[in-house]
Amino acid sequence: MRPIIINGRFLLHRTTGVERYAREIIAELDKAIPAGSITMAVPPEIENVPVYQNIKVIKTGKFKNRLWEHISFPWYVHKQKGISLNLCNVAPLPSPGIVCIHDVKIKATPQYFSKKFRLWYEILFGNATKRAKKIITVSEFSKSEIVKYFKVDPDNITVIPNAWQHYERIGYDESALSTYGLEKNNYYFSMCSLEPNKNFKWIAEEARKNADMTFAVAGSINRNVFSEGLGFELPPNMKLLGFVSDEEAKTLMRDCSAFLFPTFYEGFGIPPLEAISAGAKQVVVSDTQVMHEIFGDGVIYVDPSNYNIELSDFPEISETRISELLKKYSWKKSAETLLKLLQNIDQGLDK
Template sequence: MSRKIIINGRFLIHRVTGVERYAREIVNELDKIAESIKIEMAIPPEVTEIPKYKNIKIVRIGKLNNRLWEHLSLPLYVKRSNAISLNLCNVAPLLSPGIVCIHDVKIKATPQYFSKKFLIWYNLLFSNATLRAKKIITVSEFSKNEIIKYYHVNPSKIQVVPNAWQHYDNVGYDDNAFEKYNLIKGKYYFSMCSLEPNKNFRWIAEVARKNPQMEFAVAGSINETVFADGLGFKCPDNMELLGYVTDEEAKSLMRNCISFIFPTFYEGFGIPPLEAISAGAQSIIVSDTEIMHEIFGDNVNYIDPNNYEMDITKFFNITNEGKKQLLNKYSWEKSAKVLYEFLCTLR
């Protein structure tokens, strides 16, 4: 690789959700093997917690903040440095998108769930990136095929660099969560994710309504400025929305639930079920969709995300061999090596 890579560090100003987790973990692992290539991370002025890297140099640039920094300060710095930007969280500078990781194209596949303002902005970003970016990264073969389908991108332009779960190894358990959220170990079904309508928490609500003797707990929060109709349903009395929970609380709730439920309509990957397996969840329930089969194979329970009549008490537990197979399949270290080799081919 002859040109310097400059990582877009704007993700450091945000609370850690799926795409921010991906960026943080990939960069952590990339730093361990980046000794022989030129990589920097540019960060905006408002970043307060700066990670410590061994090989990746961090530079604070510009006077603008947030989106203006990303679309003006960053590309100007990249141009002056004769470098290529690496953007790991869907968004890339409009002027010079460089290398962009597009995690999914749900704005195309499920546009009905998003506000018009959100759709206009992300359609602009993705159309620009798929047309003008030097290369595109995504997190699964399914997502790669979706990008090709909706944006007609040449497959050779796209590199798959998957998500993983090992960040959960650094998280402890907090059993105080059971008293805090009034839950009894082994007596509840659990789900955790950002409460986007495409995550299909309506399925949990409807199943809970039909099974009033069971308890259902859902962790996460809804951003009503992004999603068109909020949750779009009312929760029954036996379904509790816990709001934001800490990683330690989530890990305990995963380990001690009857089943971890992930009834999503659409994903580019889907980290939470992998996190739940690593935390010790005995049973996993996911949607019967192409991406879930790609990631989890025959080791989990599949449900029709539109069918509320299923008897969830009949689902099987994951075998030890199944857990081992799933957890060995993905790692941040492996993904960083794929990305590193990919970066080394750039000219």
Template sequence: MVKVIVNGRFLLHRITGVERYAREILAELDKIVEPGELEMAVPPAIEEVPGYKNIKVVRVGKLHNRLWEHISFPMYVKKREAVSLNLCNVAPLPAPGIVCIHDVKVKATPQYFSKKFLLWYNLLLTNAAKRAKAIITVSEFSKREIIKYYHVKAEKIHVIPNAWQHYERIPYDENTLPKYGLEKEQYFFSMCSLEPNKNFKWIAEAAKQNPDMTFAVAGSINEKVFADGLGFECPANMNLLGYVSDEEAKTLMRDCKAF
């Protein structure tokens, strides 16, 4: 049997959508794989790793971050005569293996991203589209987009959707609304990274048209990635909460007027 080795670089990052997807997929795989069937390689800088029962976690190499991902990790995979599994869009250039491409926003909405970001991600996604053994994505829409922009054969792409079940394990945080100055069922809530391609501007327009209502948005923006930041001003009744914890997010969803 061919061994599959997971790219564990995502553990370096704060949990957002793609990192959540990777963590939950692996947690479920750990319940069904045989011991030694699946392995996860992580950079030396990783301090805490999930406690798996059947997935073996190994620290690999001496390099860090992207250099680790494109040099140390593929070298280890090759040495083990294995296939890499990359769940967060990015896969090593020398051997992309199996790649989960969550979206192709760099092709669909390139105007929102810096030239440096576009160049790098187009290189990674083009390489993965041409050379990956298989591609995973999270929806039929994303599958159609990958086919449209990268001309991948449909049978090479497998849809494994996002899910919600991890929220069953998360408790509520009753201090959330006082912390953010909100009242139960008196605000509209949205949670996403504040990227222009997420149509975040639509929420701002809705807030302007409804000045007596409160709009709370959880998420952060990386000014280094996006071409013009938000590209618009937020109205006074729009509260940008920044990054929120899982417990806070669950409470904000429960207590909002609409999500």
């Protein structure tokens, strides 16, 4: 059996969508494999090395961060005669192995990104889609986009979706509302990285029309990556909260009037699923192909280009529909799909 070696560079980053995917699937994968059958390699600067029951974690290499990912990590994989498993979009250029590409927004919405960032990811994705043994993605929509932009054989792409059960381990922070100056059931909430494709202008326009309500947005923006920052002025009743803890986020989701996710482009979209599991009264998402695929009739849909939506007109979603939606997704089921993929590759059933 060729060793499977997980790329652990994601541990350097604050946990957002792609890092959450890696952490949760690896944790479930660890429960389903024989001891020592999978290794995670991590850069030497990692301080909080995770402990697993069956996955062996090793520090290796002299380089750090990106150089580690493209030099030290693939060299270690080569020495072990292994296959790299890369769950956070980026795979080493010399040997991409198995790579999860969560979305291809750099191709679909290039106007939102700096030229340098776009070029780098086009190189990474171009290399991975041509040379990887297998590609993973998180939705049928994202799969179709990878096929469209990179001409990949659909049979070489496996859909392994996100899930929400990590929120079951998270408690509520009952001081969160006072921390951010919010009043229960008297604010709208949104949370994700403040990328232009997330369409926060829609939230700003709604805030301007609803001056008696507060619109709170959690997340941060990387101005070195996104070409024009937010691209609009904030109305006085719209608050940018910055990074919030998991406990604060769960509480803000539970106590808001509605959770808003008017994004233009996603590969999946974890925050609405988290909000539903946290007990949000209403979850509002964009009327787009991927949102319908993921959320079905368990959410409320709005036109992300229409800035004249009446927020008070949202219908109620039944508990039955919400329950059915949550049952669709499980980190355990996703890990089982990944394990089957790894076994098939080892047995020569996949190229």
